[in-house]
Amino acid sequence: MLICLAAREQRTGVRSPPGNSLSMIADWRVSASDSEACTRERAISNAISSVHFERGLLLFKLNIWEIPVTASEKINIERLRAIWALVVSGSTEGERDNARGHAEKLLKRHGHSLSDVPKLLKRKGTRRKATTPPDWYDQWEDQVRREKEDLQRREEEAREAERKSWHAKWQAEHEAEYEEILARFGSSEQVFKLNAMEEAILESVKPWRFVDKTSHPGYEFVNWRGRPRGDLGDWADDILDAIKGAVPMPQTLAEAMAEADVWDALGHARWLVSKYETGEAIEETFEPPVSQRNWLIRDLADRDMPAETLDDVIHRTRRLANRGYRDDYELELLLADLMRVRSASAAGKVEDLENRQREDVQNEHPRPPLSARERRVQIERILQTEKGRAMSLRQIARMFGASPATVLSIRNKIEQSAP
Incomplete structure (x- = not known):
């Protein structure tokens, strides 16, 4: 029952x-x-x-x-659609009647009748779509990643702001020297334009020039056969002879130091202009064959060619002092130069004291001390005065017989040591 x-x-x-x-x-x-x-x-x-x-x-x-069933519950449209399909297309009359009865009961429970079926079937299904539950670990991991990226972005922006601030300060300090270089060359483009010696050297090594595609896979760059890998090693003899013959090699120490001064001034100008305009100093101021010529002349000027006059000794001493370092071998060379000059002086092969005094009188400033340490002390002293800070690097360098690069190096060390 x-x-x-x-x-x-x-x-x-x-x-x-x-x-x-x-x-x-x-x-x-x-x-x-x-x-x-x-x-x-x-x-x-x-x-x-x-x-x-x-x-x-x-x-x-x-x-x-x-x-x-309460009125607030929605009818299952998908179930009604399945039942009504049997009502319409059932295989037998009994199956269709049975389906019609089920449909009528389903509709009645939700407050509908059979006449409401066409309207109800136009609705979309009411069954909720399956949703994937949130993965709390993935959400936490994404949040950590976003926070890390935000922190890196803020740190990068802070570094960039600090770099721009430092570069602006550096530009203000070197503006006078930058303007002087532009006045000497005419424009920044002319600073990086090849001079006559560079063109002659590069022309002489054209037979050894090729495009290297194997040394660094994925990169192509100009190279020269016979060039050593890296900065160490010697160039092949044939290409080295071509570099030496492109421009006549110096025959005296004075000629060697004069050419070395040209290369030093040009390299410094290109370094300063690139750093002033872009904030990044150029790494290679010369093409490799030109750099090799530069090194050959430097070796002649600094150590390989003997000094024959007192002026040669003074000039060589200034060059070594401007480079900011010393080693025992170079000191031995200077001592040998002085002994040679002294012997030549006894034989009457050097200028007498009167010529040296006459040269001092003609100079705008007295002869700087031969001691590099004393020269550095005097440069540091004048850079710490108001008058010295208002002078250009070249003015101070000419006053003490040093190069602008040496004065710049001393000034940078003073600024770094300041609190």
Whole structure:
């Protein structure tokens, strides 16, 4: 016997007795209206429905206690569409009638009738789409990554601002020297234009020139056969002879030091202009064959050619002092030069004291001390005065017989040591 407790309670307002024994349930009498509302067919249909089972159907054999569907719940359009397809295209009349009955019951439970089917079927399905639950570890990892990127961006912006500030300060300090270089060359483009010696050297090594595609895979660059790898090593003899023959090699120490001064001044000008205009100093101021010629002349001027006059000794000493370092071998060379000049002086092969005094009188400033240490002390002293800070690097260098690069190096060390 089918017992529908929900229908009885709703009609009479009387709650079911306590306990759930079969004998107590069997003693209940069911009215005709209750029986009609709770037919066996409805009990079987609801018993096999997972949707109703999830809503709380209590089954006892064929007995069912159904919780009524509220009006706020939406009808399952997909289920209605499947049932109505059987109503329209069922294979037998019984199948179509059975499907029509199921559809009518489903519609009635939600307050609809069969006439509402066309309108309901136009709706989209009400079944919720499956969503992937959030991965809290991935979210945390993304947040950490974003914070790290923001921190790196802020640090990079701070470094860039500091670099621009430092470069602006550096430009202000070297503006006078920069303007002097532009006045001497005419423009910044002319500073980097090849001079006659550079063109002659590069022309002489053209037979050894080629495009290197193998030394560094993925890169192509101009190279010369016979050139050593890196800065160490010797060039091949044939290309080295071509470099030496492109421009006549100096025959005296004075000629060697004069050419060395030309290369030093040009390299310094290109270094300063590139750093002033771009903030980054150019790494290679000369092409490799020209740099090799520069090194050959430097070796002649600084150590390989012997000094024959006192002026040669003074000039060489100034060059070594301007480079800012000293080694025992170079000191031994200077000592040998002085001894040679002294011997030549005894034989009457050097200028006498009167010529030296006459030269001092003609100079705008007295002869600077031969000691590099004393020269540095004097340069440091004048750079720490108001007058010295207002003077250009070249003025100070000419006053003490040093190069502008040496004065610049001393000034940078003073600024770095300042609190």
